[in-house]
Amino acid sequence: MSQVLLSAKGLRLAFGGVKAADGIDLDVRHGEFLAIIGPNGAGKTTFINMTTGYLRPQAGRIEFDGKPILGLSPRAIVRRGIGRSFQLPQLFSEHTVLENAALAIAARRGIWSPFTPLLRPRWRDEAMDLLDRFGLRAVAESRADALNEGARKLADIAMAVALEPSLLLMDEPTSGVAAAEKMVIVETLVRVLRSTGVTAVFVEHDMDVVARFADRVAVWSQGRIAALGPPGEVLADPKVRREVIGIAANA
Amino acid sequence: MKRESLLAALGALALVVCAWAVPWLKFVLTIALAKGIAVLGILLLLRAGQVSFGHSMFLALGAYTMAFLAPMEDEVLLLLPAAALIAAGFGLVIGLFLVRYRDIFFGMLNLAFAMVLYSLLEKLYAITKGTDGIRVAALSFAGTEPERGTQEWIVFGIALGLAILFGLLVRFYLASPMGRALAGIKTRETRLEFMGVPARRVLLFAYVLSALMGGVGGALVAMTTRHVTPQIAYWTASGELVFIAILGGAGSALGPFLGATAFELVRVYAAAAVADAWQMILGGVLLVVILFAPGGVWGLLSRRWRA
Incomplete structure (x- = not known):
């Protein structure tokens, strides 16, 4: 077993x-x-x-x-x-899908950097890659509250997966x-x-x-x-x- | 973003030109810049969906630090950081308690602390001179003691420089993971916790930063008015800061300065035109903003750009 x-x-x-x-x-x-x-x-x-x-x-x-x-x-x-x-x-409804994903990545990697951007190149790429795996690349720049329910569900799970x-x-x-x-x-x-x-x-x-x-x-x-x-x-x-x-x- | 920078540069230039062309406006614009810096702190808390109805306490702490320390140490380059640090330290201590609360409780607890400070400043006459207030002793700037006209320009320049510095700081901060998490408190605080992010600590950082900016704003007010009274901590002064935040708009770090400048100018001209009813005019302006421009002055400008 x-x-x-x-x-x-x-x-x-x-x-x-x-x-x-x-x-x-x-x-x-x-x-x-x-x-x-x-x-x-x-x-x-x-x-x-x-x-x-x-x-x-x-x-x-x-x-x-x-x-x-x-x-x-x-x-x-x-x-x-x-x-x-x-x-x-x-x-996070006011943020884009990409920012939501990047924020989840930041939560794993360390959020305490007050003056470097969330969407720094490496995190942006990582967030884009995550969204890609969930088929969400096309809506990456959309606000989270503009998604249909299916995409919202996937984005929600993608954020949980980002935490590994x-x-x-x-x-x-x-x-x-x-x-x-x-x-x-x-x-x-x-x-x-x-x-x-x-x-x-x-x-x-x-x-x-x-x-x-x-x-x-x-x-x-x-x-x-x-x-x-x-x-x-x-x-x-x-x-x-x-x-x-x-x-x-x-x- | 480029337009925002351009507007900031043009705004700064316009302030300098106005202060030069109309000398008595220099005082008004310095106060506007000082309040704008304090309102930047309110803007941070608004991003988290929280309104502080007691932020004038930090202005008072900054202003009184200046007034108390000036007789012992007259160097502005030391006094300003001291005022900022004392306000930030106080913000940290009460922030540890306040960040446990949200919405109306957060707002009213801030008010409560501010009113306690106001009462202490008013009642402890032996130390604070009560409602008579304290005159700010002569100040020196990098070891020099310039004559009055030059000094006014220096204080105006310091206020403008610090406004630009804190404006940039807030802009970078809001685009950072911490800034985005701060906005997350407004929409999905539960999610933050389930991402392993301590929402209270995120809010505490913003609160301390806002207290620090409040302290700087207060110190600049003291440097400009050269007289500090408990009135600076009174609840109407806190309301004024929230008023300015709404007037300017919370969408950009420029909003507080647009709001503060508009507020001070409307106040000066309204008071001159209708001495007894200037508050009514300010109230009317606020009503118009809430009804027709909920994004404030900044919202109006950015909408025009998008159109």
Whole structure:
């Protein structure tokens, strides 16, 4: 079995009476693409928020690369090598796409230079190369808030990839994207992530995307993992099809 | 960018010509430049989406540093950096607390600190001479003590030189990773944190820089008026700086100087024309700017270029 990169044990978190995490145990292996599926409100985003330090679980522990990360700030967790993208892309809307990418590169290389330009030649080239890999070169000079949803999603993920994480958590990378665009976006995404060797966990509602690109699928239901395994097995499970995919498809 | 540099050069030249042609305007324009430098600091905070309603405290710190130290050391080349450093140091200390807050809390906490300083300056009569204020002792410039007319030109020249220096500094800063991250605080602070960038530290750097420029502005005001009173720290003085920032526009480092010059000239001429109602005229100008030129004077000029 491959080495475990992220290990979550007994995560619990309730918001009032709603159990967003009710004993989550999950190991993410080095290099795999793990899809998280489940109906809205099942606690998928909560898991990402707990892993990235945005929320603190009431019980349980999380280890990354063998070291505990619970209680660390999002900033410290990013520096350990966990990146994330957002369901609603978090781009700097007043900046161009190129500046967004360059700022992410600056965040990795060192932002504390107050009098040398962000778009210095080397960083500009690096940012352009990053955008190229995501198929965003044509919109590099556009303001981030002028992009369509698909490009916004890719730019959001490109910024996370610029930080060179070893684990990338993506919250619904294809939500809000037109059906015709969806597969193109995921193919681009998977190609880039596979080429960098990054381990990926992604929340997804589209079962075609999950079946085609995930190495394993975790099924979330009411704050618990109801099933975990290869997509062929999990997605064929009648209980999952009836109770989760049916709901998820309607969600 | 070239047009911006050209406008800056033409603006600087116009100020010199005005100061030469109309000698009494030299005083007004020096004050405008001093306030423009302080407003550059407000502009930095505006880039982060934050408004300080208490920035006059840094002018007061710069001005009072000048007034307190001048009897002991009259050299402007030492006094100016001292005023800047004291304001920056104070900015660092209160900034460590203030950068935890955003929006209305940030604005009002700045106001609170400024009002505390104002009260201290007003009440501690034994030290500050209260509302009587302190007269700034005679100053020397690089070891010389020129006569009054020459001295006025020197102070005007220093103000103009520092305005250009800080204008360039702010322009480079805003184009740097730190400057772009500062603007990111306004739009996506969460993202900054998830990129591993400490937003508070980014804002703190800008705050200290803005305090430093406030201190320099205050020192220049003291060098020009030669008399310092607590009024410089009063909340209306802070409001005036925000007014100038809006009037000039936050889109360029030139905005604060365009705004400050327009403000001081409108004030002088409005006060001369309608002595009791000049504030009403300034209020009217602000209304017109907000309604028809939200980008301020700078916004109007740059729109004309683009058209």
